[in-house]
Amino acid sequence: MTNIIETQDLTYSYQPEEAEEQIPVLKGLNLAIKPGTFVAVLGHNGSGKSTLAKQFNGILLPTGGKVYVDGRDTADDRLLIEIRRRVGMVFQNPDNQMVSNIVEEDVAFAPENLGYPSEEIRIRVDEALRVVGMYEYRTHAPHLLSGGQKQRIAIAGVLAMAPQCVVFDEPTAMLDPKGRAAVMAIIEQMRQEGTTVVLITPHMDETGRADRLVVISEGVIVRDGTPQEIFRDVEGMRALGLDVPETTDLLYELNREGCNLNLGALTVEECAEELFRAFA
């Protein structure tokens, strides 16, 4: 099967104004994402993870190497629309993604750009709004909704394109715990329905359910594996200046006291089960 996203020796650097030297952000990344997987990309601010996200749909183009989306070169600008309809993007600030002051018209924006007939747009918009649980709000004005609700509408706006893959670039950074939980639930649901999900995040907690975790530091991939494998290496992660989830930390500390617990229990539920087995 073709990889939905594939980068080959991807490098990217930019030239700040009034500066002579180029600043390298991505330094030779090779990453292949299979259709239907949930991949989390973890990294600090400034690690290059957001720059990487913008390479996935041709918003930024490589200064070296290649990025292919479903086999299409992002550097070929005749293919841009084909690429962008396959890979949707959800950004940090929901306010700055909305074009209309009526919810359903905003969700209709992408299918309208793609030139679908109006009956089909209507079907797609209603369906997308139902998926994110915002159908009852379809005639509301977005500025009167909460941050979490706005972000769900932004997600619906991307789903209305029926993309094969959705890239979430720190989608919960500006949300409260409720909004955060709602967005994570939608991601989980999308994964179950077979959409490829790439979640760029600085929060370790959000990576626990991913099939695969890619850790980026200073423009290169420093870890690539299942979240369980990666977080098991508590010392190694800390050496990289990254932390591990609280759950792993608890199990790790207990192991240092002589317990023999499985560090791969990342979610609260898994962790509690592991502890229950050992201590009940």
Place this chain on the structure above:
Amino acid sequence: MRGGAFPGICLISAAGADSEKRMGIPLEPIITTKNLTHIYSRGTPFEHTAIQGVDFEAYPGEYLCVIGHTGSGKSTFIQHLNGLLKPTEGTVLFEGQDIHGSKAFTHSIRFQVGLVFQYPEYQLFEETVRKDIAFGPRNMKLSPEEIERRVQLAAQWADLDEALLEKSPFDLSGGQKRRVAIAGVMAMQPKVLILDEPTAGLDPDSRAEVMANIERYRRTMNACIIMVSHSMEDAAENADRIFVFHDSRLELRGTPAEVFCHSRELQDMGLAIPKAAQIALRLRDMGMELPEGLYTNEQLKRALLQRKGGAGLA
């Protein structure tokens, strides 16, 4: 506290928390609110009660956390403490005086009670960091020497070096901008420093730096810190006392240990309690006997090890 919502469990009285704080030294509260109520757009169809009947007191040197989900009233509450909003009912006292007693006093309160809003870096506007930090002291009509002295001090608290002071605030990294913005309020040297989600959107390193800056300010100035947060983890780690807002009321208050006796209720209010508290709740649901009020990994670890009589488990 209003016991109505949670009958029977782990009762904490306001008086109890106060007397604990006052142990030994008789302290006067620096800020008190009595029956504080705020109703937006009163008498219109949009009428909305944001907070009602809030009795609150804070003492010098205390580290307080105000917790609540969006719309719980916590943001409305803090804007009363420095006089930006005027109560619909009730009073706000600063060192025993009504802050709305006279116009001049209300204005001077802005400098005594510093308020750092959410994402404060979005209010930076000056050409240099130095000038931006000086904005508050300049509005206080201080002498140029005093302004410069305060800028220097604020820069020390916020860990900003001399070279950085000459830069444009717009050329800094996200974490630095945040610290500059907080320094701008610290430079007024308020006796009470209120911060609304000061670490929102920052990565772990910047988060730790901001928290360290705040703690440094508290210790040097013996200031009262009031931090507003969604994050129970931050609250658990730093706070002397926690205040929980829910549906426009002050529902819970007490030391972290006392408040986390109510982990389940907190979760039902839509608040994200610390992971350790979530795991403890889960274990208790599964039938394991654990003491109440566990909220850090360290506490949970001890409690678990104690069950098996120390180390040496299979």
Place this chain on the structure above:
Amino acid sequence: MGQYFPGDSVIHRMDPRTKILGLVIYIVALFTAKSYASYGLMLLVLALVIRLSTLRLKMLLKGMKPLLLVIIFTAFLNLFFTEGEHVVFQVWKLRLTIEGVRTAGFMLARLVMLIMGSFLMTYTTPPMALTDGMERLLNPLKKIKFPVHEFAMMMSIALRFIPTLVEETDKIMSAQKARGADFETGSLMQRGKALIPVLVPLFISAFRRADELAVAMESRCYHGGQGRTRMNVLVMQRRDKLGLLFCLLVLAATIALAVFGL
């Protein structure tokens, strides 16, 4: 101005294009009107539309308040500076004539009816629908390379971001007040200067939003108006055709009245 009051009247349900065209025809008719009879007809039409729209007259009058000064000034000019034979009185250079009174009266009536007509349109049509209708009406101008789509897109994005920027202004003002900024006292000059700490962050934020919005729009396959379709297609109903026919008849009547000098 530009406010919208939701409702379900026949006027509310009309196609925005009908309302825009209707207003244009009404304005042309207003300027054709020369006699008491034709002004009476215009007033009658306005009253009928207000009635159909279920809007309260009070709301329309309230909206006129900010324009009161302009209206009075115009009436004043006409009152005293119209050439005429029948002088009522003259003070210095101000000369009141019968003709002046008549012209001023007509001018006043014309202005008031014009403004009320415009309000009727904006009060009964969501701003988005108006820009939409405008875009479609101006479509023929594309032939002469007028950027109709871009213009309409700009309008609707501006409408979308007005509430966001108003909210943001409030936030920044509160934050600067917390640092002791004073927006309420001082001379005009001082107050203007006091706004710098609000305007600079506001502009910076607006630019940042614009950048992010552009990236988000491109990510959603926006590539200009070419090949773009719409979910809600505007369709002229029977009521729209009848409405337009009615407007044209009114225009014809005013022209006839003017021609026959009635």
